[in-house]
Amino acid sequence: MRILKSALLGAALALTATAVSAEAPEKPKYGGSLEIGTVYVTLSALSFDPADWNWKLNHDTGLFYEQLFAADLSKSKQHGGKHPFYADAWLPSDAIRGELVESWKWEENPLRVTMKVRPGVMFPEKPGVMKKRELTAEDIVFAYARLSTSPKKIAGYFDHVEKVEATDKSTVVFTFKYFNAEWDYRFGWGYYSTITPKEVADAGATNWKNVNGTGPYMLTDFVQGSSNTYTRNPDYWDKETIGGTEYKLPFIDKITYRTIKDEATFLTALRTAKLDLLENIRWSAADDLKKSTPQLKWSRWLNMSGTFLSMRVDTKPFDDIRVRRALNMAVNKKEIVQAYYGGNAELFAYPQHPDYLGYFEPLDAMPASIKELFEYNPDKAKKLLAEAGYPKGFSFKVQVCSCNPDHMDMLPLVAAYLEQVGVKVEIQPMEYAAFLSAMTTKTVAPGYFMNNGHTNPTTTIRKSFVTKEVWNPSQYSDPALDKKVADMYQERDEGKRQAMIKEMTREILDKAPYIWLPTPYIYTAWWPWVKGYNGELRAGAVRPGPIYARMWIDEELKKKMGR
Incomplete structure (x- = not known):
C-alpha cells in the first residue's frame, strides 16, 4: 500500500510539473525590428514639442520621453491581472506605478506631495544637444515650468498647483493651493506630463533631430506622413522579470510607426506581413482578414x-x-x-x-x-x-x-x-x-x-x-x-x-x-511572432511606449512562417 501511495504521489507531482512547465512563459529574445500601424495609423506626428500641448504628443514621443508615473503592466490580463490597458487615458488607481519617481508621499498643511526621483535614470548622449547625464529633480521642475508657462496650455489646467521645487538632487515637492482629483493625471501620466530636459528645449524641441529622453528608445528618423523610426536606447534603466529571470529592457532593436492614410493599403500591409501589428481595424475588415489570413492573433475592444x-x-x-x-x-x-x-x-x-x-x-x-x-x-x-x-x-x-x-x-x-x-x-x-x-x-x-x-x-x-x-x-x-x-x-x-x-x-x-x-468595437491584429503582447494599447495617456518596450520578436517562428 505504501509503495502504491508513493507511486501515485510521484505521478501526481510529475503531472503538476508538466502542467507548470506547459504554462511557463517563453524566454524572450533580443533583436529584430517591429513594424506597427498604431491606433492612429492614418495620422502623422503633429509635434514633438510638449509645449505645443497637442493631444497626440505622448503617442509619438512616449518611446523616448518618460513621465512621473505609468501603468503597472504586471496587472494586465496577459499576466493574470484584470486590466486590458485599452483606455486612451485611464489608469485605475490600483494599476499605477512610479516611472521617473520611485516613491511619493502626501502631507497636509501645506497640502503637498513629496516625490523621490528614481536613481540611475540616464539621458543618453545626443551629439550637438547634450552629454549623457543622470536625471535630477531639477529636470522635473524645468519640465513643469515650461509646460505651465506655455501660451498654448489649457486654461486652468495647473491652477491647483502653488509651486514645484527641487529640495535636493533627488527630491521634488509639489505644493498645492487646493486638492484636485486629477493631480497625478495632469502632471504625472496624462497628456501633458512629459519630462523634457533643458538641453532639448535650448536646442529646439520642435525639431525631431534634437529630441532626447530617458525612455527605452531614441527617435532616429522621422518622415512626415510616412514613418517614425525608434532605435534601442542602450542606457535605458528599466527591467522586466519573466519566468523568474530579470531582463534588461527593451528587447527589440528597432520600432517603426508607419503612417498610412489609405485603409486598403494598411490592411494589405498587415496581410502581407509588411506590418507586424495593426492596432485599429474596422469590424468589416476584421471579418475579411480572419478568412484571408487565419494565422493572425486578435483582440477586440470597445472604442475609447x-x-x-x-x-x-x-x-x-x-x-x-x-x-x-x-x-x-x-x-x-x-x-x-x-x-x-x-x-x-x-x-x-x-x-x-x-x-x-x-x-x-x-x-x-x-x-x-x-x-x-x-x-x-x-x-x-x-x-x-x-x-x-x-x-x-x-x-x-x-x-x-x-x-x-x-x-x-x-x-x-x-x-x-x-x-x-x-x-x-x-x-x-x-x-x-x-x-x-x-x-x-x-x-x-x-x-x-x-x-x-x-x-x-x-x-x-x-x-x-x-x-x-x-x-x-x-x-x-x-x-x-x-x-x-x-x-x-x-x-x-x-x-x-x-x-x-x-x-x-x-x-x-x-x-x-x-x-x-x-x-x-475595434479590432487589433498581430502576427504570432510578436511576443509579450496581448492587445494592450496604452500605458498612460495615448502612450504605448512601455508596452512596446516589453515586446519581443520570435525570429525563428517568423522564418518558419515564410516571412
Whole structure:
C-alpha cells in the first residue's frame, strides 16, 4: 500500500510539473525590428514639442520621453491581472506605478506631495544637444515650468498647483493651493506630463533631430506622413522579470510607426506581413482578414472614443434645444448598430465608457427624456422642428476629417436620416491639420462630425462641455455646469465624485449638444511572432511606449512562417 501511495504521489507531482512547465512563459529574445500601424495609423506626428500641448504628443514621443508615473503592466490580463490597458487615458488607481519617481508621499498643511526621483535614470548622449547625464529633480521642475508657462496650455489646467521645487538632487515637492482629483493625471501620466530636459528645449524641441529622453528608445528618423523610426536606447534603466529571470529592457532593436492614410493599403500591409501589428481595424475588415489570413492573433475592444455630430449651441438653429433633440430623434441609431456596424457597436457608451466602473450608468438606468434621444421617432422630430420655427427644416454645413474612413462612410448615412425630416447637410471633408485647427481656433462649422476620446471619468465632461475648453466643438457654455465640474475636482471622496459625475453626465445627455451616435468595437491584429503582447494599447495617456518596450520578436517562428 505504501509503495502504491508513493507511486501515485510521484505521478501526481510529475503531472503538476508538466502542467507548470506547459504554462511557463517563453524566454524572450533580443533583436529584430517591429513594424506597427498604431491606433492612429492614418495620422502623422503633429509635434514633438510638449509645449505645443497637442493631444497626440505622448503617442509619438512616449518611446523616448518618460513621465512621473505609468501603468503597472504586471496587472494586465496577459499576466493574470484584470486590466486590458485599452483606455486612451485611464489608469485605475490600483494599476499605477512610479516611472521617473520611485516613491511619493502626501502631507497636509501645506497640502503637498513629496516625490523621490528614481536613481540611475540616464539621458543618453545626443551629439550637438547634450552629454549623457543622470536625471535630477531639477529636470522635473524645468519640465513643469515650461509646460505651465506655455501660451498654448489649457486654461486652468495647473491652477491647483502653488509651486514645484527641487529640495535636493533627488527630491521634488509639489505644493498645492487646493486638492484636485486629477493631480497625478495632469502632471504625472496624462497628456501633458512629459519630462523634457533643458538641453532639448535650448536646442529646439520642435525639431525631431534634437529630441532626447530617458525612455527605452531614441527617435532616429522621422518622415512626415510616412514613418517614425525608434532605435534601442542602450542606457535605458528599466527591467522586466519573466519566468523568474530579470531582463534588461527593451528587447527589440528597432520600432517603426508607419503612417498610412489609405485603409486598403494598411490592411494589405498587415496581410502581407509588411506590418507586424495593426492596432485599429474596422469590424468589416476584421471579418475579411480572419478568412484571408487565419494565422493572425486578435483582440477586440470597445472604442475609447465616442462618435457624435456636434451642433454649435451658440448659433441658430442649434441654440434651441428642441432642434437638437429633434435631430437626435431623426437618426435611427439602433439601425446603425445593426445595419451599418453589423452589431459590432454599442448604442450607448459615451460620454462615459462602460469600462469606467462606478462612473458609467447604462441607458436603461437613465431618465425617459434621455432614453427617447436614442429612439427613432421622425414624427416627433418633425413636430419639435415645427415648434422651434422650422416646419420645412433647414440646411447646415458639417465638417468631417477625411482621415477617418468610418466617418466618411457614416456621415452620409446620418445625413440621409436628417433629410427625411427636412434637414439638409452640406458635407465638408477636411485634411486632419485643417480639421484640428478648426477645433482649436473655435472656427468649427455649425456641424462638426468627430470622435473624441473618453479620456477618463473625471475629464470627459470637463474637456468637452466646460466654457472655452479646447475640445468643446459645440461651444457649450453653462456657468452652473462649470461650477459643478470645479467642485467635483475638489471632492476627495471618490464615491461622492462618482455621484457628481453621474449627475453631470445625465445633464449633458439631456441637453443634447451632440447627435449621440453608437460606439463601435475595434479590432487589433498581430502576427504570432510578436511576443509579450496581448492587445494592450496604452500605458498612460495615448502612450504605448512601455508596452512596446516589453515586446519581443520570435525570429525563428517568423522564418518558419515564410516571412
